């Protein structure tokens with residue numbers, strides 16, 4: 001089965017004349033249509049707001065697009081907070097969902113008015129001592145056990161480091177209220193990359209029931225329920241994509257049933273989607289630069305795990321299209337590799353593809369989320385550029401590629417590399 005790139009071979013050949021491979025390219029049209037569909041799917045809820053999970057794609061140009069649609073930012077570190085703040089996301093536009101949070105990050109989040117989503121009961125006291133308890137506060141829930149949908153196990157919250165237990169939430173809300181908090185939210189992230197329309201409604205039921213119990217037992221004013229991330233994308237061509245309209249409507253049904261019965265009518269629904277917002281709208285474009293015929297057939301790319309870590313880290317599947325050979329038979333079996341001195345640096349293993357020739361453009365699908373962002377610098381490899389394919393077909397450089405100078409910049413406090421020759 002095939003997956004269709006969002007850019008044609010002809011167009012891409014033009015683009016690589018201007019921007020050498022490897023680079024990540026993003027599809028502005030796809031991004032905009034998808035965020036509109038999300039907002040429509042939840043338009044039944046007056047306070048609905050998507051806080052884009054910045055870690056999935058921390059590019060300021062991408063964040064500015066989401067800002068146009070009323071989205072906020074979900075941050076979990078100092079630099080993510082700084083990025084959001086400098087782009088004009090203010091106060092309630094920023095959700096700070098972090099864990100094992102350092103003091104300076106609580107202090108900065110509070111200073112810029114971000115909504116703090118506490119990961120742990122013991123953080124109440126930490127926050128109180130550092131800056132006091134803010135008016136609006138959120139707590140992250142972990143129900144423990146296994147998270148199942150229709151008898152199939154989706155994930156294992158009992159083994160996850162995040163969140164309060166139910167008992168801690170009840171006690172925590174009471175303490176927070178006594179210390180001056182007025183508006184409360186709860187949050188949970190129980191399964192990742194779910195490719196089923198049932199994830200959000202199932203999670204919503206758990207969170208709404210918990211929220212009703214919390215309100216009854218603690219008398220707090222519940223302002224929002226944060227369904228967080230976890231809506232997945234079809235990385236393989238066989239998978240059926242989620243239908244956000246079906247998901248939004250199913251959450252509405254649960255909302256009316258549980259909050260309706262409890263007389264809670266103005267609780268806002270928040271989301272912190274990352275993968276769903278960007279995953280399909282990014283691709284890693286690279287060139288086949290080497291071949292190798294030993295115990296297996298190899299194709300070596302000018303990209304490596306530094307540009308896209310998911311296959312090496314999780315054995316994740318990323319579909320590959322050999323540009324210009326979209327309809328050629330997949331009758332060759334390849335390992336498609338990068339150049340790191342690590343044998344897990346493989347974008348595909350035993351993948352059936354058309355015959356690849358040196359110089360072919362290799363399009364690696366679905367890298368828009370947790371792609372560039374996970375990059376690192378092993379083997380001294382440099383991070384790539386990011387390009388935005390505009391709706392009018394033009395391209396915009398939205399991050400330049402790293403240079404050796406960037407790589408060595410952290411030695412600028414001394415002169416040990418003063419004789420480095422950057423002209424090569």
Ligand SMILES: *Cc1c(COP(=O)(O)O)cnc(C)c1O
Pocket residue numbers: 053055056074097098189192193228229230231272273274275276369
């Ligand atoms: C990673 C993360 C998200 C986004 O998850 P996706 O699977 O990309 O949607 C949202 N919220 C928190 C707290 C996260 O850690």
